[in-house]
Every structure is written in structure tokens, then in C-alpha cells.
Amino acid sequence: MFTGFKYTLYTAFILLPLLGMSQEIPKANLVQQGPLLVPTGFASKAIIEDLGKARHIVATPEGNLYVKLAKPVDGKGTLFIQQENGKAKVTNGFGDYGGTGIHLSDQYLYTSSNEDVYRYKLNALHEVIDTNAPEKIIEGLIDRGQHNSKSLTMDNEGNIYVNIGAYSNSCQIKDRQRGSMGMPNCPILDSAGGIWKFRADKLEQGYGDGQRFGTGLRNVMGLDWNNKTNELFVMQHGRDQLHGVFPDQYTEKQSAELPAECMYVIEQGDNAGWPYIYYDGFQKKKLLAPEYGGDGKKEVKDKYIDPVAVYSAHLAPNALLFYTGDQFPEKYKNGAFIAFHGSWNRAPEPQAGYFVAFQPFKDGRPNGEWEIFADGFSGSPENTAKGRADHRPCGLAQGPDGSLYIADDVKGTIYKITYTK
Structure with missing residues (x-):
């Protein structure tokens, strides 16, 4: 566990907003309070370590945590952490499958493998009654190794939303191969590359029992239901390798800075455009993808929805959480926290990300510049630039007291951020 390193954020991260604001944000004014850099008045603490590859997390009304592991540890893929x-x-562990998705309701805990979704009945203290008796509510979802995590969220009408990522970078005939064009009428979209909607109270559902709620989404690790607006918000991982696949059309620098990572509001039937388009945050336009005849200039104005906010390329938004607590200052109320897992493909530019950001909201939509809220996960600026982070933020949860929890999937640390001022 790293502790005590201090540094000032040494570069300005790029914001490419839709609202005409500055394309750059100032250096974050964060201070070392505990293991992380956080705004003045906040404090961070590592409450537990060495859990395994901790992905998404949820907090119970009693202040305990459920943590989903990417890979089981000692045969346990979900951990129950009690705080006292x-x-x-860790007081309990169950489920012999790895995965990412986890969601808590009053009566059930929902967890996902990379192919299936399960639920566990809870008692009045939100503890699983029988860890050996999960009910499988969704089965047989596509898992071909690439973008295969199944993230989860629920609305207030008993529907569960599942990300099914595209098992491709850009639906090429030969995936990630130089010059290979896109498959016509991308067949991947029939069973992946979107958000599927199922009932949370029906067992053994397959594709035929669900609805393809939104499509044209390459991979959505972070999604959350906004209870204030009654809408589904998602964070898409943008495509890779524009230069590697089409070196005559894109420079290495362009490939490092394109496309934007996008936040969308998804309604039934929406199409965000993958693989046919990508969003260029510098031009503030939806552009035709090179695999489908684009040249970095051809704009696509209609047919596909626009993002509601955009962020720097390749930061990998792995979790999205709307803050509804009362502990933090008023500016955070109903805004969104985003866990940026960090890049691997921004060369020759330095790698970036490895932080938790905050996006202000007003009237149910992003409003104003985002800011880095928690940093220092990587261990040092040098680690960040090289993409060799000691820790990487992956999951977010809000505690009953309004604290923010962050899961790290490198060394399995859970952080707690509180407001102390």
C-alpha cells in the first residue's frame, strides 16, 4: 500500500464539453489527506486491502459493503464487508464466479458473471439469507473475451439494465487489423454493443425475454439510474487505434486524443452510433468512422443521439454514480462521480486517468466543467505517465451517511472519502 507521497497535479486534463466552455480545466486544487489527494475539507482512508480484483461495489443501509471480484479468491466471487x-x-464470501456487476435493492442482491445475472434474497439487515441458493434471472449473454463485463443498474419499476459490450474495437472484418473495413450492418449489434433491459423478478431470461434498450454503445462499464430525472445515464468507452488501423488518415497524436469518452442519456430505442461514428471533441461533431468511409472530417448530423457530456480520450470510465447524500457540500448534490480507470493507449502522449472525477449537474443535465475529485491512486506522476498504476479506481458506492467508497481492482483496496470540514 502506498502512503505519504505528495505532488501537485502536473498537467491540465482536457475537457471537451458540448456547452462551449473552455477545452481545458485548471490544475486540480487537491491536498494529501490520507492515501489520496482530495479537495480541501475532505479526507480519505483505505478501510481494507488485498481483497483481489475488486470491481463494482454497493453499500447497504447499515453501512456494510458488497464487493464483486473480477476473479474469485478462494472460490468466492462476492465479498461481504462489515464495518464496526x-x-x-470480510465476514462472508460466496458465488464461485467472477464478474463486475452488482446492485442492491431492498429485498435482493444482484450480481453478474460475464454471462449471467443472479439474485440473492436478503434479510431485514440486507444480509444474504442463503449464499448457496442464488436464483439465475438472466443467462447466456455473449462473452467472447473482449468487453465482456456485465455492469448492472435498476430503475424504480422493477427493470434491470445490463451492459453487453461489443466483442470488437470497431466491427472490422478483421478486428484491429490495419486497413480492414467495417462489416456491413454490423452483426455484433444483434446481441452486443448496447444495453439490454430485463425484468428483475423473472427467472432464467435470455435475449428473447429482454429488450435491446439502447444500441450503438461499444462498451459501457459505468451506468447509473438517475432517480431525480428517472433516466438511464451511461459512460461509453470510446474506440481505440485510429492511427494503428488507418495510419494514412490519423497521426499518432490524433489517435491518442480521439475519440472523446462520452456520457449519454439512453431512452428506449436510442442509437449512439458505434461502430459507424465516433465523437470528435475538438470539432464537437459526430464523425463517420474510417472503417465505414470516414476521413476524420465527414460529419454525421442525424440518426444517432448526441452525448450530454464528453471527456478526454481513452480514460476508461469504469463507474458512474449519482450523489444523493447530504454529507458533502451542496454543489455535489445530484451531480455525478466517475471512476476513470486509466489509459493504456495514449502514446506518444503520457498515459492519463487513474482518478475519480466529479461532473456538476443542473436541471438533470451536466452543467459546467468537470473536475478531478480524488487522485493519487497510481502512486506517482511517473506511474501515471507510464500507465503503471499501483491502484486503479473501478467501482463507486455511496454509504448511508453520504460517504463515498471507491474500489481498486489492482490490489483490492477499498477507499472511503468523507467530508470533515
């Missing part, structure tokens, strides 16, 4: 007298410890 300022100390956290």
Missing part, C-alpha cells in the same frame, strides 16, 4: 467501530473486515 471504524474497522472493516
